[in-house]
Amino acid sequence: DTAVSQTPKYLVTQMGNDKxxxxxxxxxxxxxxxxxxxxxxxxxxxxxxxxxxxxxNETVPNRFSPKSPDKAHLNLHINSLELGxxxxxxxxxxxxxxxxxxxxxxxxxxx
Amino acid sequence: xxxxxxxxxxxxxxxxxxxxxxxxxxxTGYPSLFWYVQYPGEGLQLLLKATKADDKGSNKGFEATxxxxxxSFHLEKGSVQVSxxxxxxxxxxxxxxxxxVFGKGTRLSVIA
Numbered sequence: 320d321t322a323v324s325q326t327p328k329y330l331v332t333q334m335g336n337d338k339x340x341x342x343x344x345x346x347x348x349x350x351x352x353x354x355x356x357x358x359x360x361x362x363x364x365x366x367x368x369x370x371x372x373x374x375x376n377e378t379v380p381n382r383f384s385p386k387s388p389d390k391a392h393l394n395l396h397i398n399s400l401e402l403g404x405x406x407x408x409x410x411x412x413x414x415x416x417x418x419x420x421x422x423x424x425x426x427x428x429x430x
Numbered sequence: 431x432x433x434x435x436x437x438x439x440x441x442x443x444x445x446x447x448x449x450x451x452x453x454x455x456x457x458t459g460y461p462s463l464f465w466y467v468q469y470p471g472e473g474l475q476l477l478l479k480a481t482k483a484d485d486k487g488s489n490k491g492f493e494a495t496x497x498x499x500x501x502s503f504h505l506e507k508g509s510v511q512v513s514x515x516x517x518x519x520x521x522x523x524x525x526x527x528x529x530x531v532f533g534k535g536t537r538l539s540v541i542a
Contacts, residue, residue, distance in 0.1 A: 323473075352529055360468075360517055360537075364529035375529055409473055418464075419523075419530060421473040 322346050323422040325410050331428045332400055340395045340425045342410030349414060350374075351393040353385060356407040356424070365408075368393050400429045432457040436520050436533035443510055443540050451505040451536045453494075453520035461522040463487075463496050463503040464530065468517045477505075477518070510540045 323344045332338050344351065352375075353365040366385045367375035373385065382398045393410060410422040437452040455463065462481045466474040478487030483498035492507045503520060520533040 354529075360535040362474075362519065362532040362535075367529050411474075418476060418479065421466075421475070423473040 323410055323412055323420050325408075325422040325425050327425060328423060329426050329428075331430065333430055334400055334402060336400050337396070337398045338400060338427070339397070340408055340410075340427075342393045342395070342422055344391055344410075344412040344420070344422075346412055346414070346420060348412035348420070349390060350412060351387065351390075352411040352413075352419065353393065353395050354409040354411060354421075356409060358406070362409070366393075366395075397427075400427075402429050405429045432461070432522060432524075432531045434520050434522055434531055434533035436518075436536050438534070438536070439517075440537040440539055443538070445512055445540055445542050446509045447540075449505070449507040449510045449514075449538070451518055451520075451538070453503045453505065453533060455501050455503065455520075455522050457501075457522055457524075457531075459524060461524050463494070464521045464523065465492070465494055465503070465505050466519040466521060466532075468519065468535070470516070474519065510538070512540045512542055514538060515540045 326341045350369045352367045368387045371387045384396045387393045407424045409424045411419040413419040433456045464479045465477040467477045478489040480487040480496035486495045494505045517535045517537045519535045521530040523530045
């Protein structure tokens with residue numbers, strides 16, 4: 320059973336397009352996150368949701384909009400994609416003590 | 431703010447060599463400390479953790495001890511295998527489900 324799943328695994332699109340990445344966790348966790356990993360493998364938090372409420376919103380362009388329809392899902396919508404958005408995006412979830420479980424990642428390539 | 435500093439890689443070792451990847455941190459309060467591993471093409475997996483000073487986390491032959499006096503959480507393994515080749519991330523977190531703060535990762539390559 321997959322604990323944290325993301326779709327799609329790969330996403331290739333052109334500049335200016337709008338795309339979404341979906342994330343689902345079946346662990347019963349209350350908190351979900353989106354991280355961005357750049358080409359040098361550096362991981363940075365983008366958003367954090369707790370019980371469908373946004374609790375962390377780092378300095379991210381407002382072209383990025385997370386949406387949490389329920390506790391088990393946290394989707395990431397990106398408008399007007401730019402070359403610099405190319406990265407691997409990871410969804411994660413946690414229950415307590417910060418032990419976070421990560422999804423397999425979505426590799427976004429903007430051409 | 432909180433930060434994590436890891437030794438820069440890549441680290442290349444022969445099979446059965448001893449591994450140390452250094453990690454130091456700066457944080458307020460008493461964070462939990464973690465090592466995550468990322469195998470090629472995969473997401474991050476929790477390797478081990480320690481939640482208070484002097485705790486030792488261990489898993490799959492890897493160990494790390496939470497040293498408050500030196501603000502360190504160095505990862506060690508006595509005998510690495512080719513299958514250990516991956517990127518290793520040190521991270522810290524506070525209670526309340528706050529996001530983790532990651533180091534920049536250290537790539538390990540083990541050659542037969």
